[in-house]
Amino acid sequence: MSLTIANARLDGERVGVRCADGTIAALGPDVAPEPGDEKLDAGGAHLLPPLVNGHTHAAMTLFRGSGGDLPLMPWLERKIWPVEAKLADEDVYWGARLACAEMLRSGTTRFWDMYWQPAATARAVSDAGVRATIGAPLFDLHGSPAQLREMAQRGLEALEGCGPRIEPALAPHAIYTVSEESLGWIGELSAERELPVHIHLSETEKEVQDCLAEHGERPAFYLDRLGLLSERTVLAHGVWLDPDELALIAERGATVVTNPVANMKLAVGGVFPHPAARSAGVAVGLGTDGAGSNDSLDLLSDVKTFALVQKHAAADPTAIAAAEAWAVATGARAPRLGATPLERGAPADFLLMRANSPELGIGELMADLVYAAAGAAIAHVVVGGEVLLRDGEVPELEEIVARAAERARGLGL
Amino acid sequence: MSLTIANARLDGERVGVRCADGTIAALGPDVAPEPGDEKLDAGGAHLLPPLVNGHTHAAMTLFRGSGGDLPLMPWLERKIWPVEAKLADEDVYWGARLACAEMLRSGTTRFWDMYWQPAATARAVSDAGVRATIGAPLFDLHGSPAQLREMAQRGLEALEGCGPRIEPALAPHAIYTVSEESLGWIGELSAERELPVHIHLSETEKEVQDCLAEHGERPAFYLDRLGLLSERTVLAHGVWLDPDELALIAERGATVVTNPVANMKLAVGGVFPHPAARSAGVAVGLGTDGAGSNDSLDLLSDVKTFALVQKHAAADPTAIAAAEAWAVATGARAPRLGATPLERGAPADFLLMRANSPELGIGELMADLVYAAAGAAIAHVVVGGEVLLRDGEVPELEEIVARAAERARGLGL
Numbered sequence: 001m002s003l004t005i006a007n008a009r010l011d012g013e014r015v016g017v018r019c020a021d022g023t024i025a026a027l028g029p030d031v032a033p034e035p036g037d038e039k040l041d042a043g044g045a046h047l048l049p050p051l052v053n054g055h056t057h058a059a060m061t062l063f064r065g066s067g068g069d070l071p072l073m074p075w076l077e078r079k080i081w082p083v084e085a086k087l088a089d090e091d092v093y094w095g096a097r098l099a100c101a102e103m104l105r106s107g108t109t110r111f112w113d114m115y116w117q118p119a120a121t122a123r124a125v126s127d128a129g130v131r132a133t134i135g136a137p138l139f140d141l142h143g144s145p146a147q148l149r150e151m152a153q154r155g156l157e158a159l160e161g162c163g164p165r166i167e168p169a170l171a172p173h174a175i176y177t178v179s180e181e182s183l184g185w186i187g188e189l190s191a192e193r194e195l196p197v198h199i200h201l202s203e204t205e206k207e208v209q210d211c212l213a214e215h216g217e218r219p220a221f222y223l224d225r226l227g228l229l230s231e232r233t234v235l236a237h238g239v240w241l242d243p244d245e246l247a248l249i250a251e252r253g254a255t256v257v258t259n260p261v262a263n264m265k266l267a268v269g270g271v272f273p274h275p276a277a278r279s280a281g282v283a284v285g286l287g288t289d290g291a292g293s294n295d296s297l298d299l300l301s302d303v304k305t306f307a308l309v310q311k312h313a314a315a316d317p318t319a320i321a322a323a324e325a326w327a328v329a330t331g332a333r334a335p336r337l338g339a340t341p342l343e344r345g346a347p348a349d350f351l352l353m354r355a356n357s358p359e360l361g362i363g364e365l366m367a368d369l370v371y372a373a374a375g376a377a378i379a380h381v382v383v384g385g386e387v388l389l390r391d392g393e394v395p396e397l398e399e400i401v402a403r404a405a406e407r408a409r410g411l412g413l
Numbered sequence: 414m415s416l417t418i419a420n421a422r423l424d425g426e427r428v429g430v431r432c433a434d435g436t437i438a439a440l441g442p443d444v445a446p447e448p449g450d451e452k453l454d455a456g457g458a459h460l461l462p463p464l465v466n467g468h469t470h471a472a473m474t475l476f477r478g479s480g481g482d483l484p485l486m487p488w489l490e491r492k493i494w495p496v497e498a499k500l501a502d503e504d505v506y507w508g509a510r511l512a513c514a515e516m517l518r519s520g521t522t523r524f525w526d527m528y529w530q531p532a533a534t535a536r537a538v539s540d541a542g543v544r545a546t547i548g549a550p551l552f553d554l555h556g557s558p559a560q561l562r563e564m565a566q567r568g569l570e571a572l573e574g575c576g577p578r579i580e581p582a583l584a585p586h587a588i589y590t591v592s593e594e595s596l597g598w599i600g601e602l603s604a605e606r607e608l609p610v611h612i613h614l615s616e617t618e619k620e621v622q623d624c625l626a627e628h629g630e631r632p633a634f635y636l637d638r639l640g641l642l643s644e645r646t647v648l649a650h651g652v653w654l655d656p657d658e659l660a661l662i663a664e665r666g667a668t669v670v671t672n673p674v675a676n677m678k679l680a681v682g683g684v685f686p687h688p689a690a691r692s693a694g695v696a697v698g699l700g701t702d703g704a705g706s707n708d709s710l711d712l713l714s715d716v717k718t719f720a721l722v723q724k725h726a727a728a729d730p731t732a733i734a735a736a737e738a739w740a741v742a743t744g745a746r747a748p749r750l751g752a753t754p755l756e757r758g759a760p761a762d763f764l765l766m767r768a769n770s771p772e773l774g775i776g777e778l779m780a781d782l783v784y785a786a787a788g789a790a791i792a793h794v795v796v797g798g799e800v801l802l803r804d805g806e807v808p809e810l811e812e813i814v815a816r817a818a819e820r821a822r823g824l825g826l
Contacts, residue, residue: 064785065776069724069734102771105789264721265784269728295784296772301714308677308718309725311482315682321482356811358515359709361818362826363478371678371708372477376518376789398769405774413775 003348003385004033008042009355010342015047019348019385027344040387045352045379046365051299052331052339053103053111054257055198055236055287058121058132059087059095061102062408063292072204072266080292083411084116091407092120098404099297100128101394106298106375107351109383110331110338112234112257112287114171114198119158122166129388131349133338134159135171135198138178138186145182152186156195165384167196167338172228174200175219176207180226187227196232196336199223202245203237204268220245229254231336236287238277239263239270246273246280255283255334260306261296262289271313274320283334300378303329303370322370348385353377416761416798417446421455422768423755428460432761432798440757453800458765458792459778464712465744465752466516466524467670468611468649468700471534471545472500472508474515475821476705485617485679493705496824497529504820505533511817512710513541514807519711519788520764522796523744523751525611525647525670525700527584532571535579542801544762546751547572548584548611551591551599558595565599569608578797580609580751585641587613588632589620593639600640609645609749612636615658616650617681633658642667644749649700651690652676652683659686659693668696668747673719674709675702684726687733696747713791716742716783735783742783761798766790 002020009015016031017024033039063083067075092115103111110131113121118136125132136155140148152170159168170186172178178186190197202208202219211219220241223229231253238256241249249256258272277284286306288297296302307325311317324333331339340346353360359372381389394400415433422428429444430437446452476496480488505528516524523544526534531549538545549568553561565583572581583599585591591599603610615621615632624632633654636642644666651669654662662669671685690697699719701710709715720738724730737746744752753759766773772785794802801807 061771062775064772065778065780067780068777069731069780071730098771098774105771106787261717261721264725265730267724267728267730267732269725271725291785295776295780296787298787301717301787304674304714305718305721308674309722311680312677312682312684312722315680317484317678317680318482319680356814356818358474358511358518358810358814359477361511361814362475362821363708364481365478367478367480367482367708372704374519374709374711374714374787374789376787397771401769401771401774405769408775 001385002034002037003040003387004031004037005040005042007044008047008352009044010047017047019382022348022384024344024346024348027342040380042352044355046355046360047342048351048353049330049332049339049342050109050349050351050381051107051329052285052337053108053288053297053299054234054285054331054334054337055259055289056111056113056297057115057290057292058099058111058113059092059115060290060292061098061297061404062091062095062411062413064295066413067292067295083413086411087116089117089120091411092117093124094400094404094407096121096124097128097400099291100124100130101397101400102297104128104130104381104389104394105378106300107378107381108299109349109381112198112337118155122159122162125166126163129383129386131165131338131383133167133169133196133198135169138170138172138182140179140182141177145179145185148178148182149185152189169196169198171198174207175211175222183226183228190232191227194232196234197228198234198236200237201235202240205240205270208240218242218245220248224248224252234336237263239268239272241273243276243280246277246282250281253283255285255336257285257287258306259287259289260309261302262293264309266293271309274310275314283336284328285331285334285337286329298375299329300373300375307370322366325370326366349383351378352380354379414798415447415450416453416800417444417450418453418455420457421460421765422457423460430460432795435761435797437757437759437761440755453793455765457768459768459773460755461764461766462743462745462752462755463522463762463764463794464520464742465698465750466521466700466710466712467647467698467744467747467750468672468702469524469526469710470528470703470705471512471524471526472505472528473703473705474511474710474817475504475508475824475826477708479826480705480708496826499824500529502530502533504824505530506537507813507817507820509534509537510541510813512704513537513543514810514813515710517541517543517794517802517807518791519713520791520794521712522762522794525750527611531568535572535575538579539576542796542799544578544751544796546580546582546609546611548582551583551585551595553592553595554590558592558598561591561595562598565602582609582611584611587620588624588635596639596641603645604640607645609647610641611647611649613650614648615653618653618683621653631655631658633661637661637665647749650676652681652685654686656689656693659690659695663694666696668698668749670698670700671719672700672702673722674715675706677722679706684722687723688727696749697741698744698747698750699742711788712742713786713788720783735779738783739779762796764791765793767792
């Protein structure tokens, strides 16, 4: 399968792109199609890297709009946990299909997921054609370390052989829901099998205070002592990380994924200290968190909120520039998240955004992308050389929305 | 001209709407078309009030993406004022046409504008078919009160006879750019001719400190002493209003329009005290501010940011509920902004939003609208019984974008 795209625009120049065997076979001003290639005229659209959603719970699209503007604990206890207890594979599958469709429409082609029935999410990701790093959430707060190990093994087995677009991960929920013993075991397994670790860290101030009270050290130091802080680690949130923790995280090569919209919606009270993280050299990515607590999966919208809240928190409009916010959203500042460059030999994953859309026709491209563009500006999305969004349309969208809505109704949502 | 829409959804019920002579002639479950009516099947779409953008500078679409993430004064001095000095009518016209197109695509049908060449903006509004309250910005910082009066009179004359969709206003720029004498004169003229007054107030903390130092009172009290605080007054920003000012504003019946995105982007440091304004009984609306400092005109996006920043500032997820944020964005909490109800006899202005769009299919409608929906969910927009956006398309959009981009390039933007 091969595809040649003509008439795209990269850094102001007209270029073509040829995709073969899932990778970029040619990219430049003189690219010509070869016999048998599918052809696509980009009509002068901007060729851009896709966005990487560094932290989400994809199937929680089923819980969208049922949060009732509640605080975290009442929301979990009243709205989420009673329903999650009865989730079936097909619920997770259609919730995740809906999530993939929404992410494609807003320019995201890869995401980091932590949710129940990971094999159902993996099937949805494969059917949608996108990419994901997936882990079943691991807890032993109300169970034993032995049960957690079994859950972890079952989760990994379920994700075996899911194809090249699925990367399995270990996803311990948080330091306050997983025991010290289990965290240590997860660290060993991660090292032994080279598996990424995806964990919530330092989302609320209470988590930090509790960690200090219980372990005498702050969350990042606690994780490090248990062998869980490495270049394989992706820390979601990091709102309350202090300068010493940021320095340690940078030294270990771990990644922090900030989720500004979910943090503001749940009103955790703080803002991820991005300027300090940048100074410390921390790898940073951007996430939406789940649709239950955002309530969208639109990273193109959230990159604006990210830049805005950083400027606001610093009381300084120069605290972050558009190009930097964009780099964070595309995964360019966090290699472990799995973004790939727009160059020959790399996976053929990219966006084509209409240069003549109202929000992209005037001004600097980076500023327009971050502060003005919406998903409506995305003409085509290509993953592994396949056109997954064409002229703004996701195939089978109507069925996906209907099936997900039906599953949500079936769960009483 | 008459139009009958079938198969819409209002508060969960199937309804039809018949529009005649610009108003809603019938609304309910049993509305049938009359001979000669244009017919539109809404396909089960939600019938909703349109959004009201309470503060913008429409033609500043031309300045989008050229702010360079700068602070307010360097941005104005380096990027804005040198170009504004050479603006032609056609620049303002095409900039405002682009603004109207973007607002329609994101659900806004009425806006409050403050910008140069107001007649060109009025022409753009009329050609686009939307509604606006328009005022030329009035300054006498570098001129005389006599010159300001002449500017004001010229601005009002230019807006005479622009048709029923244009409301002229007096738009003194701010208390720090208009003299006490001129503010007093504007207050008298507003009372005499029943003209709305649209003014920036309390955007930065410095403005408040300067007002205290110069006049010995806070900005709202200063305006009130000059006769400028009435039910005709629309105050843009209000970030630093204190409880006494909020009580005074409520007593006078004036409106505050909060512009959360522009405030965060320019990093003014504070957040409009919405919970206190609500307790005081202040009429509150929502604005985007100009595309030069936002950089979009997408109020459907900004209503989410409004709710998020209020929750964040209060460190309380219950600080504002989705339904309240939506009411603010539609103008339902600020009668002077000109929103009209969805009922028989009212102007036929409304949105039809696809109930089967990915973000609207699951959960409570208000939460989905505020936290998840994007402009792509808007199927049709009707103003005065005319379909201005049909199946998501603005007529002549390609030409509007091209002409606005051409004008921006001509200005060296």
